Structures are given as structure tokens and as C-alpha cells.
Amino acid sequence: MRLDFKSAHTVKQYGLTVFTWSLLCLLMLTACSGQDTTNKPASPTKTTSSTASFQCTSKSSTPVTLNMAYSSEKQTWMDAVVADFNRQNITACDGPITVKATPMGSGQSMQQIVDGTIQPDIWSPAGNVWITLINAKWREKHGTDLISTGANDTPSLVSSPVVIAMWKPQAEALGWPNKAIGWSDIARLSTDPQGWRAYGHPEFGDFKFGHTHPDYSNSGLDAVIAMNYAAVNKTRALTAGDIANAKTRAFVTNVESSVIHYGDSTGFFADNMFKNGPGYLSAAVMYENLVVEANSGQIYKNLAYPVVAIYPKEGTFYSDHPFTILQNSGMTPAKKAAALAFRSFLLAPAQQQKALQDGFRPANPQVQLTAPLDSAHGIDTSQPKTLLQVPNADLVSAIQDNWNQQRRLVDVMLVLDRSGSMNDQINGASKIDGAKQGLTEFVKLVGDQDQLGLTIFSTQTDILSPVSILAPKRQDILSRINGILAIGSTRLYDTISEQVQKLQAMPSKHIKAVVVLTDGQDTSSQLNEDQLVRQITARGENAGNSVKVFTIAYGSDADQTALTRIATATGGQEYAGNPQNIREVYNQISEFF
Numbered sequence: 001m002r003l004d005f006k007s008a009h010t011v012k013q014y015g016l017t018v019f020t021w022s023l024l025c026l027l028m029l030t031a032c033s034g035q036d037t038t039n040k041p042a043s044p045t046k047t048t049s050s051t052a053s054f055q056c057t058s059k060s061s062t063p064v065t066l067n068m069a070y071s072s073e074k075q076t077w078m079d080a081v082v083a084d085f086n087r088q089n090i091t092a093c094d095g096p097i098t099v100k101a102t103p104m105g106s107g108q109s110m111q112q113i114v115d116g117t118i119q120p121d122i123w124s125p126a127g128n129v130w131i132t133l134i135n136a137k138w139r140e141k142h143g144t145d146l147i148s149t150g151a152n153d154t155p156s157l158v159s160s161p162v163v164i165a166m167w168k169p170q171a172e173a174l175g176w177p178n179k180a181i182g183w184s185d186i187a188r189l190s191t192d193p194q195g196w197r198a199y200g201h202p203e204f205g206d207f208k209f210g211h212t213h214p215d216y217s218n219s220g221l222d223a224v225i226a227m228n229y230a231a232v233n234k235t236r237a238l239t240a241g242d243i244a245n246a247k248t249r250a251f252v253t254n255v256e257s258s259v260i261h262y263g264d265s266t267g268f269f270a271d272n273m274f275k276n277g278p279g280y281l282s283a284a285v286m287y288e289n290l291v292v293e294a295n296s297g298q299i300y301k302n303l304a305y306p307v308v309a310i311y312p313k314e315g316t317f318y319s320d321h322p323f324t325i326l327q328n329s330g331m332t333p334a335k336k337a338a339a340l341a342f343r344s345f346l347l348a349p350a351q352q353q354k355a356l357q358d359g360f361r362p363a364n365p366q367v368q369l370t371a372p373l374d375s376a377h378g379i380d381t382s383q384p385k386t387l388l389q390v391p392n393a394d395l396v397s398a399i400q401d402n403w404n405q406q407r408r409l410v411d412v413m414l415v416l417d418r419s420g421s422m423n424d425q426i427n428g429a430s431k432i433d434g435a436k437q438g439l440t441e442f443v444k445l446v447g448d449q450d451q452l453g454l455t456i457f458s459t460q461t462d463i464l465s466p467v468s469i470l471a472p473k474r475q476d477i478l479s480r481i482n483g484i485l486a487i488g489s490t491r492l493y494d495t496i497s498e499q500v501q502k503l504q505a506m507p508s509k510h511i512k513a514v515v516v517l518t519d520g521q522d523t524s525s526q527l528n529e530d531q532l533v534r535q536i537t538a539r540g541e542n543a544g545n546s547v548k549v550f551t552i553a554y555g556s557d558a559d560q561t562a563l564t565r566i567a568t569a570t571g572g573q574e575y576a577g578n579p580q581n582i583r584e585v586y587n588q589i590s591e592f593f
Helices: 072-087 106-115 129-142 168-173 183-191 195-199 218-231 240-244 246-256 266-276 288-295 333-347 349-357 393-406 431-445 471-482 492-505 529-536 560-570 582-590
Strands: 064-071 097-104 122-124 158-167 283-287 307-310 410-417 451-457 461-469 511-518 548-554 574-577
Touching: 064 072, 064 106, 064 333, 072 097, 072 158, 072 266, 072 288, 072 333, 072 349, 097 106, 097 333, 106 129, 106 218, 129 218, 129 393, 158 168, 158 218, 158 288, 168 195, 168 307, 183 218, 183 246, 218 240, 218 246, 218 266, 218 283, 218 393, 240 246, 240 393, 246 393, 266 283, 266 288, 283 288, 288 307, 333 349, 410 431, 410 461, 410 492, 431 471, 431 511, 431 582, 451 471, 451 492, 461 471, 461 492, 492 511, 492 529, 511 582, 529 560, 548 560, 548 582, 560 574, 574 582
Parallel strands: 064 097, 064 122, 410 451, 410 511, 511 548, 548 574
Antiparallel strands: 158 283, 158 307, 451 461
């Protein structure tokens, strides 16, 4: 599944939004913002302030609850400041305000808001581009904007440059910090058959790169746009011809050739990179604050090496985390006043100082850039030197379309438990029918040139279709899924082992993954859990290129602890599924490819 950008109008320039404002009281609120439209480095500078007051037409003691969806990159900060806010019983027009905040990917939350799946009062995506996109989609359905985009309406809460995080010894092998590093270096490393050996470091193995899926994640979208700019040596005024030319296509394909997998969460990449070391990932696109977090020693106490932020020499973007109030039917005057009060609270020096301690650059210029925003934590606050201009929406759509042809392909084996217990029901829904619907969803999302196979197991294992190019057999796979019946016991561990070994033996240079759904515990394997985990654990200097196993614990009888351990050992992820959410689970897993 991919997001449709074709209907969006001009996309805003990413840049650091800066503020000058004073807190007169909770009902006298300021939010001045300035968009950087040059290629000069963005740094906090004071701008002329203005004030905007909100007048209550009536007051009551009725409590107000605000629902907020925000980009997950700032979850640590938001968890702390929301808890602080809720403890203070702050009021605006009505009674005490309570904020319920949910972290979500920017693309995912945008689509769910448009679809009506979620109806937050406040939305804070990772970047301003998502505001333009959601307004365009909302206008298509309702004829009006969902978010007001006046000068004071969408202030930045915090900001963080989009960087390439790299292990310090590997960055030094490329010439850092004396030599500027950028996308051209990544493209060269990705395609050099000698890998790190070409730089005198055979012990580093292959170059292993990562970025999130550009249809769902802000950092992934930024990365792919930046690659297109770098290919034609531009920082602004990208054209359709630039995107379509053979040089650009080859450049992006070269960078993508070293990607170990995609995904919808920048934090997931960071966590896997910092926990698993340079054998898993050499470098990944993420936010500056995550580099600060990695080097702080609080979360990753056994970091293999220090991590440094590479600010691509060709240019990059700021993730500026705007605060927006949605103008939907549920927005009342009391809620708007409460939202403004909460916004004022977040921009106050105390909360901005907490954001700085989490590695973000504060939006409030009263808060100085001090430790941990320093070289000791792997970053450089004088960077980035060059900011890129986000192309208009039609060009973004073209970049996305091309990326779907340029991305690294995948070899994936779908594995389904069809033991007798799959005939049971959960909340009135058949487990086997739900699982087949989820598999069908996944098969429809996989690209024509990707390779896919289908295996079922109970007392024995049956390969219904080996891993091969999907395009000519898509309908056959869908028919085979529809005909699956549930019977027998559960040969789980042996089946996973066999399919991982088969994928490892395939000569292709694609991303390789096993996606397995089970509703119970193993009853028929020769291998036990420990033996399986030892066998499939990603290890060595090229661990990142090993087969990833994604597991789905389908219902409460599945051994979620064992499935989590199996997935984690390979660099994959475990999901909890049921007939009601299984299609969404398979959809989420597809975002890794």
C-alpha cells in the first residue's frame, strides 16, 4: 500500500521554525513561525513576536479531554510532558484539561485521520509536509482544509535534522570529520563489490544501510527526496526531468541496493542498529536526537562504538514537528481553548528544556543549545550547512512512484499454521478465515518483481508454492490461500528452521524474510526453542543481511514470548494478531519491504 500524493498542492519547505513569544497567561498565547526558504544553515534566531488571544464565550467546570496523535520519534519527551500537564489540572474555558496522546507514524496517522479511523483533536506529525498532504486529501472529501495554515497556526514544537547515523570508526574510514560525507559516498559504498575492504577495513564486512518506507515514514520520505537531489547536484528547483532521467534512477537504485529492510518506524531502525552493532547496520537514516540518545549511555549501555551524525554534504531537511489543531466537527470552542493552553505549556522553557535533554533542538529561543547537543554526543549544532527545498506534490508523487521500482526487492516466504485449533473462533470470527484474509492482503501488496512463496504446516509441512517471482503466479497463490483447511497439530520450530535455511541458500541479493503466523505452541518439532534460536540468530560482520523472521502470535494461546524471541534473534519483529486486526498486521509487515 502507498499513499497518494497526486492530489496535493505545493508542498512546504522543510526548515527550522523559530519563535519569539511571551507567556502572559494560559489564554494569551503566541505562536510565531518563520519558514526558511534559503539554502543557508538554519539556526535559532529571534523574529518579531505577535500575540493572539482566545476569548471564551462561556465558562464551566466541565472537564475537557483532548486526544492527540503525534509522531513516535518524540515519544519519550511527550510521555513526560503530557504526564506533567495532566498532573497540574490546568483549565482554559472549561474545567481541568486532560491530554491523551498516542504515538504513530506520520503517514499512518495522516491516512487514518482522512479515513475517519481516528479522530484526534491535535495532530503533530514529524514535518510540515504532512500538513499540506492531509489538507489536500481532506479537501477532496470535504471541500475544506482540516488544518488552518496561517502564520501562527502550526508552530514547531521541537526540531531535529535528518541525518545518516554511522558508527564512528566507519565514518572515520570514509574521512570524517575532515571530509564531508554524503549520498554519493553511500551510493559508492553500496555498489563496491569490495565493500569496506576498499577502505582498508575488511573486518567491517559489507556496507549495510537502512531507511524507513517513504510511503509511511517522514525520515524515509526525506531520504528518498534527498537522493534524487544528490543525483543531479541540486538543492532546489527539482524537475520532473531530473527525477525521470537515467542518471537519477541509477543513483537511487545504487543506494537502495545495500538496504537491509524498510519499515514504518525510524525508532525501530535506531533500536536494531544500536543493540545489534555494526554487523547488523553500518548506517541508517534517522534524526539527530536519536544519535544523541544512543551516545547518552542511558538506553544503550553496551554500545559497540560511538555513533556520529553525518549531515549529507548535498543537503538535508529538518524534522520540525508542527503542532496542529484539527478543524473537524468535534472541535468545540472549549477544546480549542484547551488545545491552545496545552500548546503554550509545551512551548514554555521548562518543557523545551526537557526536549533538549532528549536530544531535540528547542523551538523556544530562550532555551540555549547546550549539552547533550554537543560533539561528545556525536552531533554538530553548526550543521546542516545546506537545506533542501521540498518539491511540489506532483514531483513527490513521481519520486515515490520511481522508488517503488528502485527499492531493493524481497524474497519472502509466507508460513501459515493450519493446525486444527485454527478452526476455533475469537469473538465470533473464524481464526482460519481471518488468517486467509490477512495473507490475501499481503499478497496483493507485494510487487510484481518481488519473489514470494507459501508454506502451510500442522503435523507436517507443505510448500504450496516455492519462493519465485510473484507476477505470473499471483492469482494461483490467492487461489491456494483460499483453499487452505485447518487440521492436525503444530510443527512450528522445524518449519521455521527449514524455511530460513532455504532462503539463506538462495543466490539472490534481495532482502530475505519469513513471515509466520501461529495460534499455538509447538507440539510436533524435533528442534526446541533454544536450538531454533541459536540456529537462526543473525551474527557476524554481515548479520544485517541474514534472513529476517516476522512472527504473528495469533490469539491468546500462541506463545508470544517464544515468538518475540525468535523474531528478535533475526532482526525481525513480533506482532499480536486476531481475526479482527490481522489484515492490518500483515499490512504493517509489508511496510518492511
